[in-house]
Amino acid sequence: MTKVPELFGSMVFGDAAMKERLPKETYKALKKTIEDGKDLDIGVANVVANAMKNWAIEHGVTHFTHWFQPMTGTTAEKHDSFISPTPDGRVIMEFSGKELIKGEPDASSFPSGGLRATFEARGYTAWDPTSYAFIKDGILCIPTAFCSYGGEALDKKTPLLRSMETLNDQALRILRLFGNTQVKRVLTTVGPEQEYFLIDREMYEKRRDLKYCNRTLFGAKPPKGQEMDDHYFGSIRPRVSAFMKELDEELWKLGVLAKTKHNEVAPAQHELAPIFTTTNIATDHNQLTMEVMRRVAYRHGLACLLHEKPFAGVNGSGKHNNWSICTDTGENLLNPTDDPHGNLQFLLFLCAVIKGVDEYQDLMRVSVAGAGNDHRLGANEAPPAIISMFLGDELTNVLESIETDSDYTDQVKCNMEMGVHVLPNFQKDTTDRNRTSPFAFTGNKFEFRMLGSSLSIAGPNIILNTVVAEELRQFADELEKGGCFAQDVLKLIKRTMKEHKRIIFNGNNYSDEWVAEAEKRGLLNLKSTADCMPYFIHEKNVKLFTAHHIFTEAEMHSRYEIILENYCKTLNIEALTMLQMSKKSIIPAVSAYTKELTDAVLAKKQIGAEVAAEERLACELSSQLTCFVKAVDALDQALLGVKQFGEIGECAKYYREYVFAAMQELRGISDTMETFVSKKIWPWPTYGDLLFSV
Structure with missing residues (x-):
């Protein structure tokens, strides 16, 4: 049996390992650097590096790497050995403080x-x-x-650390106004729920679209999908259970707080959720989680798909970003406590989030942009592209009472009545949850549900941290000049609600009525990456990030270019893959099956048998194949049209409006033909094979 406490963090040079191996003064100096953000002395770095090297060698390690997160959205590493030559022609194992604190990879081949x-x-x-x-x-x-x-920052970690620092600075200002002098540091914490698909590896290898694009570009809907709701929280199949068991163990070794695992809504879809930790570490851990998922899946003869929409017609995969604000004393600043109406500190922090999400809804949408997520948002139980907030009945009523100067009656907490005496009583929450909301308050945190499953959580949290820090800065500037603090806070809360309550919506975000209502409220509906990315470099957003030193203006423009360039490249690869699959596989397969049918017609006519069915099917497939070839030509022409655009924004719009449309047309015809062609001739595993094989 696995001894989890011994296994957990065994592959991490964490606090326990440092405490054991470092001299007391070195350990204290390093902790001061970590907790207070102080500069690290090179002498301390040398001692830490030597201890780290010895610990690693004891685990059989011969190489080290500076592990970083470039703008590719994945991680990068260059391996160097510990060996150093000696005068007698042998080697010793060395690792200096200089090597620990600084590396020098080639920056020219990464997106800039x-x-x-x-x-x-x-x-x-x-x-x-x-x-x-x-x-x-x-x-x-x-x-x-x-x-x-x-x-210039060429990665996702540097601006994330900057955003955490600026939120800390502004949150401390607010806490000092409330007389709180005990808190030395304010941190944001995150627990990202990770959704993914598992399919059979052999079938994966037979699909060029999955190998090149991580999603199926063709595929007719199977007779059964997720209609029966029987997969969600269902019994986990043995092969998947074995994968999940090993995944937990591998993640625990790396100090990742893997907690919850279950089947998700779509067939072959699953989820892993960790316990909260600081946003910086949570970001590192989520990148590790995605990498380990793929590696463990391979060992089990499986393929782990992290694309946002690997299969059309069933749920896509998201990454729910559970975000909160906590102090080094253990206080959660988004905890309403038992008296939310009287908890002015909580209400002020809550209003900062409300105001920030409303004023910077464009940035919130930008933070989840990507070609994959464009397929997911607004489809099959995913949130729409419209940003709104769910607060629940209790908090909405609290804020409305302050806004309207009306009396507030506490909601009485009551026990849940199940109607069966033997079942235990438990206290019912004062409000229900809303799984349709893009940004929902869930008790003591906000769940940002728009993130795509393959996305680094760094971007959304950079934006969340920064916009809330900006609102806290404005609040602190105003309150520091005030007279009667409690009255000033109430006035501020009241004004914030009057000006920004349009962002609060507790209803069904999936409904068409909400789309119309959101438009009336003046909320943005940016349906694609091409639509939303120009907002990133709007003047107000450049001002926000440069004022808080999160990005320089040049760094913002670089990210605008990188994201849109990646979007265009993704669609280009998908279109080229579709063309190759069409020309090399689909057209030959349909032609071969049509020939089988016509051969059968000729053979049956010779014996005077009825041939109406074969003739009808052959004619239907011939007609569809003609349309399909025309659609192939149309996609070819659409790709040629890309060459006329130099500016990346215009290029992205063209891909969305013309190339993507041509891809959809081509797919529609293929998926229809698939339903008629013999399974033995169709060139790759079908949706039914892929979704129900594990």
């Missing part, structure tokens, strides 16, 4: 969005001591930030 010219190759990685080093695949991995020779 124009920040770097191709010939300007130098880049730096800098150790992030707030995220512990770990051993993965026999390599000592040191979490780092990544920047160019000129100091």
Whole structure:
């Protein structure tokens, strides 16, 4: 039996390992760096590096890497050995503080969005001591930030750390106004729920679209999908259970707080949810989780699909970002306590979130942009592309009473009556949950449900941290000048509600009525990446990020370029893959089956048998194949039209309006033909094979 407490963090050079192996003064200095953000002395770094190396060697490690998160959305690593030559021709194992705190990978081959010219190759990685080093695949991995020779952030971690710092600064100002001097640091915490699909590896290998694009570009709907709701929370099949067991163990070794696992709504879909931790570490852990999922799946003869919409017609996969604000004293600043109406500190922080989400709804949408998520948002139980907030009845009533100067009556907490005496009584929550909301308050945190499953959680949390920090800054500026603090806070809450309550919606976000209502309220409905990305570089958003030193204006424009370029490249790869699959597989398969039918017609006519059915089917397929070939030509022409665009924004719009439309047309015809062609001739596994094989 696995001894989890011994297994957990065994591959991490964490606090326990440092406490055991570092001299007391070194350990204290390092903890001060981690907790207070102080500079690390090179002498301390040398001692830490030596202890880290010895610990790693004891685990059989010979190489180390600076593990970082470039703008590709994945992670990157370059492996160096510990060996150092000696005068007598042998080697010793060395690792210095200088090697620990700084690396120098080539920056020219990573996305930079124009920040770097191709010939300007130098880049730096800098150790992030707030995220512990770990051993993965026999390599000592040191979490780092990544920047160019000129100091521009080329990664997702650097702006995330900046956003955490600015929120800390502004939150402390508010806490001091409430007389709280005990808190030294305010942190955001995240628990990202990760959805994914598992399919048979052999079938995966037979689908070029899954291998090249991570999603199916063709595929007729099977007779059974998710209509029966029998997969959600259902009994986990043995093969999947074995995968989940090993996944838990591998993640626990790396210090990842994997907690919950279950079947999701769609066939072959599942979810893993961790316990909350600080946003920086949660981001690192989620990147590790996705990587380990793929690796463990391979060992079990499975393929783990993290695309937002690998299969049309069933639920896509999201990543629910459970975000809260906590202090180093253990207080959750988004906890309403038993008296939310009288808890002014909570209500003020809540209003900062409400105001931030309303004023920067464009940035919230930008934070989840991507070609994959465009397929998911607004379809099959995913939130729409419209940003709104769910607060629940109790908090909505509290804020309305303050806004209207009306009396508020506490909602009485009552026990749940199940109607069966033997069942235990338990206290019922004061409000229901809303699974349709993109941004829902769930007791003491907000669940941002719009993230796609393959997305790094860094971007959404950079934006959340920054917009809330900005609102807290405005609140602090106003309150620091005030006279009667309690009255000033109430006035501020009242004004915030009057000006920003349009963002609050507790109803059904899936309904057509909400789309119309949202338009009346003036809320944005940015349906695609091409639609939303221009908002990222609007003047007000550039001002926000530059004022808080999260991004420079050049860094913002670079990210605009990178995201849209990635969007265009993704659609281009998908279109080229569709063309290859069409020309090399679908057209030959349909032609072959049509020939079988016509051969059968000729053979049956010779004996005077009835041939109406075969003739009808052959004619139908011939007609569809003609349309299909025309659609192939149309997609070819649409791709040629891309060449006329130089500006990336215009190029992205063209891909969305013309290339994507041509892809959809081509798919529709293919999926119809698939339903007529013999299974033995159709060139790859069908949806039914893929979704119900594990």
